[in-house]
Amino acid sequence: MVSAPASGQGKTSVTAAIARANVRRGRRVCVFKTGPDFIDPMILARACGGPVHQLDLFMGGLAHCRGLLHAAAASADLVLVEGVMGLFDGQPSSADLASAFGLPVLAVIDASAMAQTFGALAHGLATFRGDTRVMGVVANRVGSPGHARMVGESLPAGLPLVAALRRDTELSLPERHLGLVQAMELPELDALLDRWAHAWDDATGGAFEPSPIAFEAPMGEAMPPFAERPLDGVRIAVANDPAFSFIYPANLDVLRQLGAEPVFFSPLTDAALPSCEALWLPGGYPELHAPALSGNAAMGRAIRHHVAQDKPVLAECGGLLYLLESLTDVAGQRHAMVGALPGHAVMRQRFAALGLQAVTLPEGELRGHSFHYSTLSTEMQPVARGRNPNGGSTAEAVYRQGRLTASYIHHYFASNPRATAALFRPGAH
Incomplete structure (x- = not known):
């Protein structure tokens, strides 16, 4: 270490x-x-x-x-x-x-x-x-x-x-x-x-050679295999570009082991979503690319259409900001976003929240963390709030409209693969 x-x-x-x-x-x-x-x-x-x-x-x-x-x-x-x-x-x-x-x-x-x-x-x-x-x-x-x-x-x-x-x-x-x-x-x-x-x-002098250490066999696998694959055949569109890149490799591993097929796209440059049953908008730096995101009206329409069909969506931090009505950058410039969720976010000069988070959703408990520089004003009422295991003040709200779940939390899917599968599984809960 x-x-x-x-x-x-x-x-x-x-x-x-x-x-x-x-x-x-x-x-x-x-x-x-x-x-x-x-x-x-x-x-x-x-x-x-x-x-x-x-x-x-x-x-x-x-x-x-x-x-x-x-x-x-x-x-x-x-x-x-x-x-x-x-x-x-x-x-x-x-x-x-x-x-x-x-x-x-x-x-x-x-x-x-x-x-x-x-x-x-x-x-x-x-x-x-x-x-x-x-x-x-x-x-x-x-x-x-x-x-x-x-x-x-x-x-x-x-x-x-x-x-x-x-x-x-x-x-x-x-x-x-x-x-x-x-x-x-x-x-x-x-x-x-x-x-x-x-x-x-x-x-x-090229002489750094740490001594080997004994390492015992694992008492369980990093991701135990499932008897069934609850997301078998489900294509999940995953935003992945300079604006949305906060993706744990383990999260993709979990989705694949659950049977899903992640397909990547760019909200910055693509005009449409790939063919998919579910959508994942991870965190990143949408505030640095707000003009380009705002200007890609075709992608905004595609995402609103996906939401209107009540298909599963998970939006995390930067993904949440992208789905709002507007995002104001640190220079005070307001940019129109997708408008799939009511609310407006404003970037601040210092971080607004920081800490590990555990949140109990209807699907089960998921763990992750929060770290952001923006604040959100919205009429939405949370369905759950995160809690910090260290007793910190950060307690992120989780919002839900139909099959759309959004919050500032970056979730770690391996903390509860079954809850993750329920979030992305097509059809009504």
């Missing part, structure tokens, strides 16, 4: 650098991301050349995470898990995941504004919990060889400095609200990943 004392330390770039360096040596690398996240996995997937799944003890559960890790360990030469926030932050935390599976932790610490205190911070990470093993430390953004030597000498005995990475603005990724810029929007990403890998190999 690659973790850190806080967000913004460089976990993603270090994880990607290790992954790409090993891929360039011909190794099979599998990367996971701890906790709910869409942006970092896009970067990591490009680094390792394969899908990046979430490992989340709340959204997926222990058996689900064990099954995913076991399958990865059986097929890959190296398995990396990028942590979330700080090592001990949240419930469940990255440390909880590392402890559950015996994952050694590589701690990434931004050393740019400290000297000997670096050692104290590393010592704290290594000793705060007895069930978490920190196997080494990466000093990120060091200013000079002398600075690297200083922070290295501050480390306690038995806690090695694995790498000291120089501060270099040319190795940084651009950011926006919700995190890093999406991989699909970075034409130079592969070249940047190669530079990261080169910097990692330079700093380690």
Whole structure:
């Protein structure tokens, strides 16, 4: 596991650098991301050349995470898990995941504004919990060889400095609200990943070889097979373009195992929906593409027609915004949206809600998370509200009109495949 004392330390770039360096040596690398996240996995997937799944003890559960890790360990030469926030932050935390599976932790610490205190911070990470093993430390953004030597000498005995990475603005990724810029929007990403890998190999001499760990056989599969396939033959149109890209790979796996056929389309450029029995509008950045979405009147008509036929629709966060009457961007410009749901959304300068969510729907409980910068005004009354397992204030409303279900929640389908099947199954509930 690659973790850190806080967000913004460089976990993603270090994880990607290790992954790409090993891929360039011909190794099979599998990367996971701890906790709910869409942006970092896009970067990591490009680094390792394969899908990046979430490992989340709340959204997926222990058996689900064990099954995913076991399958990865059986097929890959190296398995990396990028942590979330700080090592001990949240419930469940990255440390909880590392402890559950015996994952050694590589701690990434931004050393740019400290000297000997670096050692104290590393010592704290290594000793705060007895069930978490920190196997080494990466000093990120060091200013000079002398600075690297200083922070290295501050480390306690038995806690090695694995790498000291120089501060270099040319190795940084651009950011926006919700995190890093999406991989699909970075034409130079592969070249940047190669530079990261080169910097990692330079700093380690290509000698970073984590010791293998024993991993027990799973007590259950990541997604137990169903005796029946309740969505057999159901085509689900899935929005997937720069405006709607927040899709967990596990969600697509669940739909396929339920028997469904996901078919992708672009609300930005397509004039019609593909032939389908159900529609999934995941989250993304509709606010960044509001003029194009507003201008694609043909797609708006197609979606309204689908809704009018009372076919199943699931709209999550950005998908919810798209179905409203209007969306106002941060510049105050109001854009007409599809108009399938009554209401108006306004983008804000800082996030409006954040947190894990569990929501009990008529179909059953689904788990997921919420993170958005917009606020919604609507006359709709919720059929359910999410709850935060950590006691946070975020309690997202879930709205329903006929077979259309919409909310700010990004659902993790593996938390309840049967409830997921009920949401997308054609016909009346």
